[in-house]
Amino acid sequence: MIDLRSDTITIPTAEMIEAMSRAELGDDFFRDDPTVLDFEAQVADLLGTEAAMLVISGTMGNIVSAMALAPRGTSIIVEASAHIHINESGWPSTIAGLTPRPIQGTAGMISVPALTEAIAAGQSRLSTPPSLLCLENTHNAAGGRVMASSDLAALADIAHSNGLKVHLDGARIFNAAVALGRPVTEFARHVDTITFCLCKGLSCPLGAVVAGSSEIIQRARRWRQVLGGGMRQAGVIAAAGRIALRSMIARLEEDHQNAKLMATRLRDAGLDVDPCVVDTNIVFVTLPSNNFDPTFLQAELSKNGVRISPPKAGRMRLVTHRQISQADALSSCDLIVRACEMAVGRQPSSEKNHVGGEAVY
Ligand SMILES: Cc1ncc(COP(=O)(O)O)c(C=O)c1O
Incomplete structure (x- = not known):
């Protein structure tokens, strides 16, 4: 995962x-x-x-x-x-x-x-x-x-x-x-x-x-x-x-670079995210407000080996850390882009269907 x-x-x-x-x-x-x-x-x-x-x-x-x-x-x-x-x-x-x-x-x-x-x-x-x-x-x-x-x-x-x-x-x-x-x-x-x-x-x-x-x-x-x-x-x-x-302190720089890399790649793929505001290890992606199912997005990612917190208030949060390599960061972006495309055109399903606990942000 x-x-x-x-x-x-x-x-x-x-x-x-x-x-x-x-x-x-x-x-x-x-x-x-x-x-x-x-x-x-x-x-x-x-x-x-x-x-x-x-x-x-x-x-x-x-x-x-x-x-x-x-x-x-x-x-x-x-x-x-x-x-x-x-x-x-x-x-x-x-x-x-x-x-x-x-x-x-x-x-x-x-x-x-x-x-x-x-x-x-x-x-x-x-x-x-x-x-x-x-x-x-x-x-x-x-x-x-x-x-x-x-x-x-x-x-x-x-x-x-x-x-x-x-x-x-x-x-x-x-x-x-x-x-x-x-x-x-x-x-x-x-x-x-x-x-x-x-x-x-x-x-x-x-x-x-x-x-x-x-x-x-x-x-x-x-x-x-x-x-x-x-x-x-x-x-x-x-x-x-x-x-x-x-x-563990100096290596945090790696997490920051991976977060910036993800934000840039997701932005380049057409997602709503601004790499300029990624200062450290947290990336927020704003999700479409209509005709988009964030619950499906989370479940689809989970099926493909990427875990995210349930999107909250129209945003998906992605956090990099020691267990996310640069290769993980890049491959997860491709899966995120694909899952977002699949979530378009679906009506939001009940938040009860979220995979895992509640959003923590
Ligand atoms: C900014 C901030 N302050 C405090 C906390 C609370 O830390 P803990 O979960 O160890 O109680 C968190 C946890 O995510 C946090 O992000």
Whole structure:
């Protein structure tokens, strides 16, 4: 199968499995798992922060960051299609006591005037005062778009000068850093907390990291415990994480090149996709809105060995990763073009017929 559903499907490398099986372990609750301590120190060093903490998932990283930074009963400003807002099951309200204040962005980016306006609107006695700005880089729903560190800094400066804290959902921050050819410290230094995922393009089996000042990470560690996210011999995760830091970051460039190649080939074959907006490893293809059956498209591709997530809101998402070679990228394009041609002229069938779970974007 050529699996283009997500970069989360990557399985750990042989080197990771070997490192996991040989990891020196202890009990992380007592802070004596040497592999976790070493990994967290390496992350802090790489990001230029005082401290870092291993968590189970990117979602948990976002939750504990927000809870460490934002008092209950306040609001968080997010871009309207941010993962935190649309794909994390509503934790701001259900768990953290925070009201989301979404702002419609362009290519996943909030504009400076829109942020200024949202902060001002939140000062009314009738509204929920904003205490936190959450940014996302790369931006998943915008198609892996990258936010330059200067743009991030401009937004963070406005937030900070108005008394707000700033969290960066950097699930794919290394994709952004590699795409821009900049060190990841350039993003981390403008925010109070940053999370990144180990189990997306970096190929670990699970895990994510939260980084920030020692004081904030201490608070986040308490919230991790509250959520039931405390871990014991977590060195097995950290061991894979150390390999990821060492050997999985630079190769992301390959995924970006394959994504660009796919977008170009699909565009040249007449599909509605713009290679110029493919910054990293995510490609969105806009599907015809009439006389086209996206469910058939997905099923036809599946029959021919290509897995995609169910198309959503008229778009098909294709994600490149370590398990997609250049040859896979090219051959899947030919199959996609053929399946799209076959899906034309068919009335959309029920979404219940989608192959596999729901769309994740
Ligand atoms: C931008 C972004 N943030 C956060 C997450 C959540 O990560 P996890 O699935 O590890 O909870 C994802 C997952 O796809 C994501 O794309």
